[in-house]
Amino acid sequence: MNVKEAVLAYEDRIVALRREFHQYPEVSTEEAETSKRIQAELDRLGIFYQTGFADTGVLAVIEGAHPGKTVALRADIDALPIEEKNQHTFVSKVPGKMHACGHDAHTAMLLGAGAVLAEKKAELAGTVLLVFQPAEENAPVGGADQMIADGVFDEYPPDAVFAQHCWPDLPVGQIGVRPGAMMGNSDRFTITIRGRSGHASMPHQTADAIVIANQVISALQTIVSRNADPLKSAVVTIGKIDGGSRYNVIAEHVTLEGTVRTYDEAMRALIKSKMTDLAEGIAQSMDGSAEVDYLDGYPATMNDPFWSGVVKDTAETVLGDGAAPEIEPSMGGEDFGKFLLEYPGVYFWLGTAIASRDVQKPLHDPEFDIDEKALAIGAEMMTQVAVNALMTLNAGEDINER
Template sequence: MIDFKRQGERVEEEIISMRRHLHENPELSEEEFETSQFIQRKLDEYGIPYKKGYAKTGVLGIIKGGKPGGVVALRADIDALPIHEKTESSYVSKKEGVMHACGHDAHTSMLLGTGKLLNEQKADIKGTILLVFQPAEENAPTGGSQPMMDDGIFDEYKPDVIFGQHVWPDLPKGQIGIRDGAMMGASDRFIVTINGTGGHASMPHQTNDAITMASAVVSQLQTVVSRNVDPLEAAVLTVGKIEGGYRYNVVADKVTIDGTIRTLNPEVRSRVQERFNKIVEGVTAGMGGSAEIEHIEGYPATVNTPEWAQQVRATAQNLLGEESTPVLNSSLGGEDFSRFLLKYPGAFFWLGTMPKNGQPKPLHDPYFELDEDALAGGAEMMAQVATDTLEKLEK
């Protein structure tokens, strides 16, 4: 059995250097051309064969072990976000309005470091390990995982198991977040257009105010979760944007409400959407207006295969100690890795990267930072879970 404990120290400096380079040079979803080239150069340097062009910029590294066995895939996402960075780090983003605020720079660098560690010991590996560098994770609802599969990324090597790792600022270094079953939520979007009748602000009796209707709709939507979902189930309904009106003395004839619904359970997902529609239609009709409702289905819930979630837990405890896998709740954040898990068994887990000051900023925050000292451990974790899984598949 291959042991990667403390082997991450050999690639730690390189992982941090790669992460800082990618952080300074972020690229948005479907625009990761330089990032893809950087990955390919590193794989060439490490002597790891690869294929490219999946979902335009995706790359597949292939490590064939010296012994026969199964196939395990490891995935890292590579895209950044349209966020203006506000940190004061020495490697702040050089691109105005673009930032690695979700840690994908760290994911890419860790997977490259993982590949280097694995390739150095490939003679002892029992099977094949795939390094999946996925673009467009932030491009919901399209994403990059399904286009990669549509492009045939697994046509030659079909994974028996697939794993994904995500930096997690709420967990300290040395801890791994893992759950059997639902790990992250389904992320759906809604766009509602409320139609009324406009007119002069001094004569509201001649109008049907779309802003008044929108206010009533938003207020009533708060009851969808509080009065229609079992308190022990998870659901969030958030109105994130409202647009309407022309100027201060005009009654608005149209308002657009834009938001998201997050759930874990498919039945809850369906129930929330049904109740949402009834409230919007009922409130607007009762006030003499009308509504057009568009639901955009996003990423499904990220649901871990229990067997492989338990393998992640066992690997983490062997590497980091019995206390390294605390009991935790699922997150309702959306994750494109979910579509891989619809097709293949596997697990998605979180790597503790809480900043040293103990005051983490959330993912997607312009002040987001992480503890780089945790990244070598992340590479160890990925390498170890891959080889442990191949050993289990053999048995």
């Protein structure tokens, strides 16, 4: 099956689709028009699909001419509430919304892979599922759980699942993949601290919630520095502080909002427990009180070791030796981890760095962009990963012996 040639014939269409999605971004749970555009392209390609998963999600089904196993490829479709600052000709036409995480590219590349697989289905043994997932950015809820609950895989249970993500830290032509942890547990928390208000000149009559919050913030950092195993990664970040009403009034309450990132479940549980103990204990010792609302978010994205090897081999076949260098995992959160709790598979990174930029803009930045030369590579990778995975599964290779 000549995948590269087929993808290149479709490359202009992939670029055009990416630009169309980019101009009309829709944030999590609002992807109605994006879903319609996906369905229109699937109709054009003659690919069967089902809708209604997590409201706007789409499942396309490409059945090969020969019997075989089933593989799923996933793309997320939602945008972010960010005002775009790029200057190219296809900037977002929706104020305050932008595809700042590459989901426009993910969607276009999966449609490109679908076009090639549909064209080559006479040579295909097995079934490939194209999963277009909404609400990936809607942490800690996300759209993956809802798609599963809505029965996205009930009729076509996959034997392996795969997803890719644009990655500005890698050059075009490189793939990031590793066994085990790829992305981290992504939890959120809110700590509400209550004291007693009063006049700024008479602090002895009050319990200053801002001073209590200051002590809590400092103490939270000791969980990582003094309670956590130094060999197990963890991050505790306070991202928002809200408290006080006036310069000369001692604050009655303060709200802290933040995130916890880990890979290890035991570390996750330790931080959750210690956070509550510290916040409540410090507040009580200072004549106040604290309430911790901890939300378990996306689980760590854990790649199956066997399938990681298949993706790495595929990358080096498609792109050449050295195309899949050694990488370190990221503490970023990813809803695809929910799929990997249910099915073996791999989440990998697609190099999209813009060579002309001295400093790459990171994901979620208002100037985030990709080198569009990566689009054909991503479509080819997804297509070839699906083909190779089906060949491996159909051959009955024991994944435990790899």
